[in-house]
Amino acid sequence: MEPPPTATRPAVPAAATKTSGPEESPAFDIRDFSLWYGARQALDNVTIKIPARRVTAIIGPSGCGKSTFLRALNRMHEVTPGTKIKGSLRLFGDDLYGHGLDPAVVRRRVGMVFQKSNPFPTMSIEENVLVGLRLNGIRDRAFLKDRLEESLRLAALWDEVKDHLRRPGVSLSGGQQQRLCIARALAVQPEVLLMDEPCSALDPLATSKIEELIQHLREKFTVVIVTHNMQQAARSSDKTAFFYLGRLIEFDDTGKLFTSPSNPQTEAYVLGRFG
Amino acid sequence: MGFSAILVMMPLFLVLYFLVREGASSIDWHFFTQLPKPAGEVGGGMANGIVGSLVLLAMASLIGVPIGVMGGVYLAEYGSDRVNHSIRFLADVLNGVPSIVWGMVVYAVMVASFKTFTFSAYAGGAALGLMMIPLVMRTTEEVLLLVPQSYREAGLALGIARWKIITIIVIKTALKGIITGILVALARVAGETAPLLFTALGNNFWNHNLGQPIAALPLQIFQYAISPYDDWHRQAWAGALVLLLMILGINLLVRLLSRGNSAS
Numbered sequence: 220m221e222p223p224p225t226a227t228r229p230a231v232p233a234a235a236t237k238t239s240g241p242e243e244s245p246a247f248d249i250r251d252f253s254l255w256y257g258a259r260q261a262l263d264n265v266t267i268k269i270p271a272r273r274v275t276a277i278i279g280p281s282g283c284g285k286s287t288f289l290r291a292l293n294r295m296h297e298v299t300p301g302t303k304i305k306g307s308l309r310l311f312g313d314d315l316y317g318h319g320l321d322p323a324v325v326r327r328r329v330g331m332v333f334q335k336s337n338p339f340p341t342m343s344i345e346e347n348v349l350v351g352l353r354l355n356g357i358r359d360r361a362f363l364k365d366r367l368e369e370s371l372r373l374a375a376l377w378d379e380v381k382d383h384l385r386r387p388g389v390s391l392s393g394g395q396q397q398r399l400c401i402a403r404a405l406a407v408q409p410e411v412l413l414m415d416e417p418c419s420a421l422d423p424l425a426t427s428k429i430e431e432l433i434q435h436l437r438e439k440f441t442v443v444i445v446t447h448n449m450q451q452a453a454r455s456s457d458k459t460a461f462f463y464l465g466r467l468i469e470f471d472d473t474g475k476l477f478t479s480p481s482n483p484q485t486e487a488y489v490l491g492r493f494g
Numbered sequence: 495m496g497f498s499a500i501l502v503m504m505p506l507f508l509v510l511y512f513l514v515r516e517g518a519s520s521i522d523w524h525f526f527t528q529l530p531k532p533a534g535e536v537g538g539g540m541a542n543g544i545v546g547s548l549v550l551l552a553m554a555s556l557i558g559v560p561i562g563v564m565g566g567v568y569l570a571e572y573g574s575d576r577v578n579h580s581i582r583f584l585a586d587v588l589n590g591v592p593s594i595v596w597g598m599v600v601y602a603v604m605v606a607s608f609k610t611f612t613f614s615a616y617a618g619g620a621a622l623g624l625m626m627i628p629l630v631m632r633t634t635e636e637v638l639l640l641v642p643q644s645y646r647e648a649g650l651a652l653g654i655a656r657w658k659i660i661t662i663i664v665i666k667t668a669l670k671g672i673i674t675g676i677l678v679a680l681a682r683v684a685g686e687t688a689p690l691l692f693t694a695l696g697n698n699f700w701n702h703n704l705g706q707p708i709a710a711l712p713l714q715i716f717q718y719a720i721s722p723y724d725d726w727h728r729q730a731w732a733g734a735l736v737l738l739l740m741i742l743g744i745n746l747l748v749r750l751l752s753r754g755n756s757a758s
Contacts, residue, residue, distance in 0.1 A: 295651060327653030337644040341666045351652035354662060400648070407652055 244311070246271040246411055246441040247292065252306035254284075254291055256299060261287040263465040264306070269458070271311075274433055274442045276456035276473065278449060280488065284465040289413050289445045293329035294322040310411070327355070330409035334416045336396035338388030338403070344380050347388040347399055351407040366406050373439075374402035375432045394425025398432065405440075412436060414444040418451065430455045449489060453477050461485045513738060517731030525732055530698050530714070536725055540733050542700050546615075546709035547740075549701070550694060551680055553619025558626025558683075559676055565627065566634025566672075571660050582635075585628040596621050597689035605693060615701060615708035618694025622686060626679040633675025637668040674751050681744040685737055687712035711737045 245268035254262040261284050269275050277285040290296040291308065294315065308315050315325050338347045346353075348370050349363050357363065367384070371377040376398040380391070388399055397417060404412060414433075418426040433455050436442050446452050452459050453473060460470040461482075469476060469485040480486045524539045531538030565585075569578050600621040605613055641664050649659035665672070690696070695707035696717060711733055718730035 293651065295647065298647060298650065323650075323653040323655060325653075326651055331651035333644060333647065333651075335644060337642070337648045339645060339648070339663055339667070341663075341669075350649075350663075351654060354649075354652075354654045354658050403648075404651065 244271065245269055246310060247443075248307075248309045248312075250307045252291070252308055253304065254287060254296065255303045256287075257301045261465055262291065265467045267460060267467055267470055269441065269443060271441050272437055272439070273457040274437050274444065274455055275458045275460065276452035277443065277445045277460050277462060278447070278452050278488070279462035279468075281447070283462040285445045285462045286415055287465075288462065289331075289415055289443060292411070292413055292443060293326045293331055295326070295331060297322060327351075327407055328409055329411045329413060330404035330407060331413040332397070332400050332404050332415065332417050335420055336393065336400050338391075338396050338399050340387070340389050342388055343385045344388050344391070344399060345384040348402045348406050351403060355407070366408075370402040370406040373405050373432075373436065374398045375428060375435075376402055392425070394421050394428060397421060397425070397429060401429075401432070405436075409440070411441040411443065414442065416445055416447060419447070426451070449477070449491075461488060463488070509738070513731060513735040516728065517733075517735035520728040520732035521735065525729075525736075529700070530729075533721070533723055533726070538729070540709075540711065540714050540729065540736070542697065542709040543711040543714035543733065544736065546694070546697070546701060547684065547711040547737075549615060549704075549708060550618050550622055550690070550710055551684055553615065553704075554622035554626055554683060555676070555680065557620060557623025558630055558679060562627045562630025562676075562679070563634050563672060565631040566638060567660060567665070569631065569635040570638035571664070582632075585631055588628040589632075592688075593625060593686050594688035594691070596625055597691055597693055600624070600689070601692045612705060613693060613695035613707045615694060615704040615706070618690045618708060618710065619704075621689035621693045622683045625683050625686065625689065626676075629679035629682060630676055633678065634668075634672050637671030637675065638664060640671070641667045670751050674748050677744050677748045677751070681741045681748070684741055684744070685712055687716050691716075711740075 247267070247269040249265060249267050249269070252262060252265045253260065265288065277288060279285045287296060291304065292315075296302050304316060310325075310328060314320075315329075339350065342350060345367060348367050352363060352366060368377060368381075371380065376395060379395060380386075380399075388396065391399060397420075401412075401417075418429050421429070430451065433442055433444065437457070444452075444456065456473045458470065459473045459476045461468045461476065461480075461484075463484055469480055469482045471481075476485065477489050480489060524537060525541075526539060526544065527541050528537070528539035529542055530540065565581070569581060573581065600617050604617040604620060605611065645663055645667060646659055649663050650656070654663075690710050690713050694710055694713065696713040697707045697709040699709075701708040715730045715733040715737065718726040718733065721727070
């Protein structure tokens with residue numbers, strides 16, 4: 220099977236561009252979503268519409284459910300045994316928890332970058348970027364070559380690695396490794412990119428590079444980023460959601476949420492009074 | 495402290511000393527190329543025993559490696575805690591089963607159950623292979639558990655099927671460790687005599703049919719050592735020295751592999 224480049228990309232941008240204007244249709248439409256780990260409830264009736272082709276930041280104190288929420292967006296929480304969900308979670312109208320839907324299909328549409336960079340140690344830079352396509356059965360050489368360059372360019376890594384693509388992925392610096400992981404996630408052409416505290420293990424210079432790259436990603440992708448760094452949320456996001464004790468407390472434009480939050484709990488948190 | 499270390503090393507040096515003193519003189523080109531001579535004739539070698547041992551180890555690997563590795567993968571990647579607990583316990587019990595018992599079990603199943611009543615290379619290989627299973631299984635499990643969970647998650651987040659992540663990403667990452675475990679298991683069964691006594695039986699000639707008895711170095715040593723002939727005694731020493739060197743070689747390979755592992 221050699222799918223043409225256009226076939227692998229579902230009609231996401233189309234859906235997003237058709238209704239241009241202030242009320243663009245959201246990427247995620249989530250209603251009354253609750254999640255349990257065994258008997259412990261981690262998310263409580265979350266209702267939120269995450270806009271397409273914007274950067275949405277999720278903030279909140281440790282244990283507030285922000286990482287759980289992020290992982291629920293591509294069903295990665297199912298890696299932990301004994302979870303249960305209630306409510307609805309739709310991506311561009313499709314129920315991601317639909318009956319009989321393979322989570323692998325969801326994860327190809329909703330990619331993820333983790334807190335600690337994790338390039339595969341046995342693979343070269345090139346193999347790391349292309350692993351998602353190759354292991355999903357794509358063999359077309361020309362297509363893979365295009366995806367390799369485009370993904371590395373999107374991750375702002377191409378110029379640094381183009382001359383030694385066959386070196387091991389783990390030979391790169393920490394910040395480069397994290398950008399390699401971003402390229403790897405982008406190579407499968409997801410509609411959404413989830414980032415779970417992607418800069419928490421990086422130095423300020425590497426962090427600013429990734430923040431800059433997030434700004435470019437918003438042109439093509441919907442980005443949801445969990446961060447415990449409020450400056451980062453303020454700098455790089457359009458919308459911010461504040462979670463506390465498993466509940467969505469406030470969701471608004473980033474500027475408004477940080478300067479004039481409507482909820483006192485949000486205000487206390489962004490002013491640094493707790494967390 | 496130093497004294498205890500010397501005490502620990504003593505047996506090894508004693509073994510080496512005696513093997514070299516008694517056996518080195520009988521090791522020559524003929525020892526590796528010739529069949530045993532009839533009793534009373536001087537000379538001859540253990541070529542059939544050396545080749546037989548290698549054949550038996552290859553057959554044992556055919557059984558022990560795939561089952562052991564797949565069992566280890568199941569334990570590390572699929573099994574639930576409760577099931578795993580029982581499997582690990584059973585594997586540890588199997589590890590403790592005396593090797594002669596393995597020989598008896600295989601004798602009952604593969605030798606005595608047929609009307610023709612044939613000892614065979616198959617039976618010998620099976621006995622050694624069964625012994626390898628729990629060894630390979632536990633080491634495979636251990637090295638797979640050392641592969642960080644984050645690699646599996648990275649694979650899942652790319653929408654890759656779980657079995658592909660395990661076979662292509664996780665096992666590849668742990669490959670050196672798995673091979674090391676296999677070699678350790680091979681070194682362990684290479685010197686086994688008891689499970690071969692009434693399975694492979696031994697053979698003074700070349701084996702041309704794996705359905706027939708086959709020679710093995712440890713068996714040959716055993717047979718020669720309990721014989722009344724001085725020449726055979728010397729040959730037994732030489733055989734023991736060669737066997738020890740083979741096992742030492744496997745262990746050196748293991749060291750080389752595991753050193754490469756920690757460097758990467």
